[in-house]
Amino acid sequence: MNTKYKDIDGDVQYVKGIGPRKGDVLKKHGIKTVRDLLFYIPRKYLDRTQITKIGDLAPDREGTVLAEVESYGFKYTRGRKRLYLVNVTDRTGILELIWFRNTKYLDGLFEEGDVLYISGKTGKTVFPQMAHPEFEFLSDDKDPLHTLGLIPMYPTTAELKKFHLDSRGFRRIIREALGDYYDHIGEDLPENIRKKLKLQTQAESLHQVHFPESEEALERAKKRMAFAELFYMEIMMAIRRHRIRVASRGIEFDKPGALVAQIGKSLPFKLTSAQRKALGDIYGDMTSGNCMRRLLQGDVGSGKTIVAALASALAIENGYKAAIMVPTEVLAEQHYINMKRLFADFDIEVILLTGNVKDKTAVYDRLAGGKECLIIGTHALIQSGVNIYKLGLAVIDEQHRFGVRQRVDLIEGNRRADLLVMTATPIPRTLAMTMYGDFDYSIIDEMPPGRLPVKTMVASDGSERQVFDAIMEHVRRDEQVYVVYPLVEISEKQDLQAAVDAYEKLKHGKIGECGIGLLHGRMSSEEKEQALREFSSGKIKVLISTTVIEVGIDSPNATLMVVIGAERFGLSQLHQLRGRVGRGKNKSTCILKLTGNLSDEGKQRIQAMEATNDGFRIAEFDLQIRGPGEFFGTRQHGFPEFKFADITGDYRILDTARKAAFDIIEKDPKLSGAENRIIYDNLAKYYSGVFKLTEAG
Ligand code: ADP
Numbered sequence: 001m002n003t004k005y006k007d008i009d010g011d012v013q014y015v016k017g018i019g020p021r022k023g024d025v026l027k028k029h030g031i032k033t034v035r036d037l038l039f040y041i042p043r044k045y046l047d048r049t050q051i052t053k054i055g056d057l058a059p060d061r062e063g064t065v066l067a068e069v070e071s072y073g074f075k076y077t078r079g080r081k082r083l084y085l086v087n088v089t090d091r092t093g094i095l096e097l098i099w100f101r102n103t104k105y106l107d108g109l110f111e112e113g114d115v116l117y118i119s120g121k122t123g124k125t126v127f128p129q130m131a132h133p134e135f136e137f138l139s140d141d142k143d144p145l146h147t148l149g150l151i152p153m154y155p156t157t158a159e160l161k162k163f164h165l166d167s168r169g170f171r172r173i174i175r176e177a178l179g180d181y182y183d184h185i186g187e188d189l190p191e192n193i194r195k196k197l198k199l200q201t202q203a204e205s206l207h208q209v210h211f212p213e214s215e216e217a218l219e220r221a222k223k224r225m226a227f228a229e230l231f232y233m234e235i236m237m238a239i240r241r242h243r244i245r246v247a248s249r250g251i252e253f254d255k256p257g258a259l260v261a262q263i264g265k266s267l268p269f270k271l272t273s274a275q276r277k278a279l280g281d282i283y284g285d286m287t288s289g290n291c292m293r294r295l296l297q298g299d300v301g302s303g304k305t306i307v308a309a310l311a312s313a314l315a316i317e318n319g320y321k322a323a324i325m326v327p328t329e330v331l332a333e334q335h336y337i338n339m340k341r342l343f344a345d346f347d348i349e350v351i352l353l354t355g356n357v358k359d360k361t362a363v364y365d366r367l368a369g370g371k372e373c374l375i376i377g378t379h380a381l382i383q384s385g386v387n388i389y390k391l392g393l394a395v396i397d398e399q400h401r402f403g404v405r406q407r408v409d410l411i412e413g414n415r416r417a418d419l420l421v422m423t424a425t426p427i428p429r430t431l432a433m434t435m436y437g438d439f440d441y442s443i444i445d446e447m448p449p450g451r452l453p454v455k456t457m458v459a460s461d462g463s464e465r466q467v468f469d470a471i472m473e474h475v476r477r478d479e480q481v482y483v484v485y486p487l488v489e490i491s492e493k494q495d496l497q498a499a500v501d502a503y504e505k506l507k508h509g510k511i512g513e514c515g516i517g518l519l520h521g522r523m524s525s526e527e528k529e530q531a532l533r534e535f536s537s538g539k540i541k542v543l544i545s546t547t548v549i550e551v552g553i554d555s556p557n558a559t560l561m562v563v564i565g566a567e568r569f570g571l572s573q574l575h576q577l578r579g580r581v582g583r584g585k586n587k588s589t590c591i592l593k594l595t596g597n598l599s600d601e602g603k604q605r606i607q608a609m610e611a612t613n614d615g616f617r618i619a620e621f622d623l624q625i626r627g628p629g630e631f632f633g634t635r636q637h638g639f640p641e642f643k644f645a646d647i648t649g650d651y652r653i654l655d656t657a658r659k660a661a662f663d664i665i666e667k668d669p670k671l672s673g674a675e676n677r678i679i680y681d682n683l684a685k686y687y688s689g690v691f692k693l694t695e696a697g
């Protein structure tokens with residue numbers, strides 16, 4: 001081999017066994033450097049750790065044997081088919097190896113007395129036989145790569161396979177790369193941390209990940225690699241947090257005064273202690289000189305809106321603007337109506353900005369003006385042209401519906417503004433620490449008093465009559481009903497039509513006499529506002545709708561939620577929808593009406609909904625079914641993708657990584673100390689791109 005300095009970040013083609021053609025196809029698959037190749041991780045391992053004696057081989061089982069070639073050659077069946085046969089022995093018996101296809105290359109490969117490792121599945125025959133086994137010749141200077149040990153299986157594609165880059169091919173080149181570059185792999189964790197936590201070097205771990213000595217060694221190596229991934233993520237979080245909290249000054253609001261007190265007094269209820277505590281956290285941040293970055297989590301119906309309103313009141317009485325951004329137009333309309341009610345008596349302007357608002361220029365002018373006010377809006381708030389002067393507080397409601405980028409955009413130009421993000425999705429702890437690691441965290445873990453649990457029932461396909469009766473029953477008691485139709489992009493037109501048809505049909509019947517309304521995303525702003533108003537005043541008893549009411553909509557008198565085609569909804573969606581009822585004093589019901597057959601996953605979802613009302617358990621379940629990427633729609637949202645860390649588990653590793661990282665940044669925020677040099681270098685080289693999008697403020 002040449003002795004020139006080997007660069008781990010150099011072209012993958014420098015690895016022995018990779019020519020220009022292989023190099024090109026690897027690069028096409030994202031494997032550009034030697035390091036990329038070493039970080040190409042097996043998707044699973046075959047357990048070939050035991051050598052079995054031929055005499056002990058059982059039929060129809062996987063096994064590895066070490067045996068000597070006794071005879072070999074072509075053989076023809078009676079049907080004139082050509083086979084290749086090799087008999088091997090280890091003195092406990094004879095094993096027949098048989099090939100039906102691709103026999104040509106075998107001829108001339110074997111000699112009597114050759115010793116082979118052979119792995120494969122035995123046939124069902126009485127005498128031991130393996131068809132198309134894997135085999136390797138025993139060699140003095142190389143361990144078997146394919147037949148003995150925990151054998152790595154690599155992800156591959158049809159195109160890669162054309163260049164012999166199946167698992168066998170990857171094993172070969174990765175073994176070359178590991179052998180040749182081992183001493184140049186470098187270290188990514190400072191020695192003091194490795195010592196303290198008893199972690200192996202990066203090189204050793206990578207070696208074990210590809211060619212593990214044992215299950216234990218593999219587990220240990222994977223954990224070590226997971227730790228490093230999480231450690232770097234937390235380093236980024238710690239740096240960002242430091243920059244926002246310590247290095248940049250926020251607004252130091254005066255303590256809550258008359259306005260906050262008066263609005264508090266005007267409420268028809270007393271805040272729960274969980275709400276008071278959350279508000280205390282928020283006021284604490286706002287009145288300090290640091291920038292607030294706080295996540296407020298509370299299950300559907302726990303009363304987050306009023307907390308946001310009271311936080312806004314503090315910014316407003318200090319002469320600043322407050323903005324609440326929500327994911328849907330309908331929710332914006334509703335918040336707008338409620339906030340006007342709450343703030344109007346105190347002569348505070350409430351402004352609505354959605355895509356449907358007609359005179360945008362007039363609104364933009366007011367936002368750019370000097371007067372304090374409360375702004376409610378959708379994505380329209382972050383369109384170019386919007387410029388909010390003196391924004392003191394930004395609230396993002398139903399945060400999980402927005403991208404990370406968007407939450408940055410809202411405070412763009414108002415770097416000192418406080419930021420509160422709210423979500424009803426109970427985020428499992430590891431995920432919360434991953435996604436909001438630089439945020440402080442408050443939780444409303446208590447429901448307003450007097451709430452009764454919502455009863456959930458499943459109505460099978462064909463039970464329209466019963467559902468209709470249930471609706472009438474609630475209407476007769478003067479309670480209100482939501483009927484929700486699914487709406488998905490690919491079949492949007494038909495979906496919408498189904499809701500409209502149902503509305504038209506019911507309007508001319510008994511339900512129509514009691515008051516029926518329609519609400520969907522394609523209606524004009526005025527129509528939506530009118531429907532909401534009439535529902536909230538009680539004029540509309542039954543609201544036919546699509547998923548536009550999924551988040552945020554609030555009407556305490558609504559006691560029945562009928563979800564049509566429940567099998568088409570996701571779990572979190574169903575939980576959100578169910579959360580629209582059970583908000584008042586009366587007992588509420590949720591009917592999950594099926595309109596088709598249930599898939600297995602659909603069955604699981606419906607069962608989970610019947611089993612529990614606990615949003616936390618439902619979220620964890622959802623996370624398991626769909627995985628984190630889907631769960632949060634994180635692909636678009638710049639969520640880091642890990643090779644080793646499992647953010648649905650690994651809580652302890654994350655915790656350790658976080659503590660270590662935050663500790664380092666607190667003492668050495670610029671990473672200028674000698675022992676932190678490694679972190680600085682690795683961060684700059686390998687991680688800056690990975691975590692860029694998670695920048696939040
Ligand atoms: P979410 O947390 O899902 O956004 P909302 O803020 O919409 O919940 O509140 C749900 C309902 O509970 C609203 O009707 C609201 O007025 C009511 N509510 C909020 N806080 C309390 C409280 N402390 N006591 C009684 N009702 C409350």
Ligand code: MG
Nearest residue numbers: 304305397552
């Ligand atoms: Mg809400």
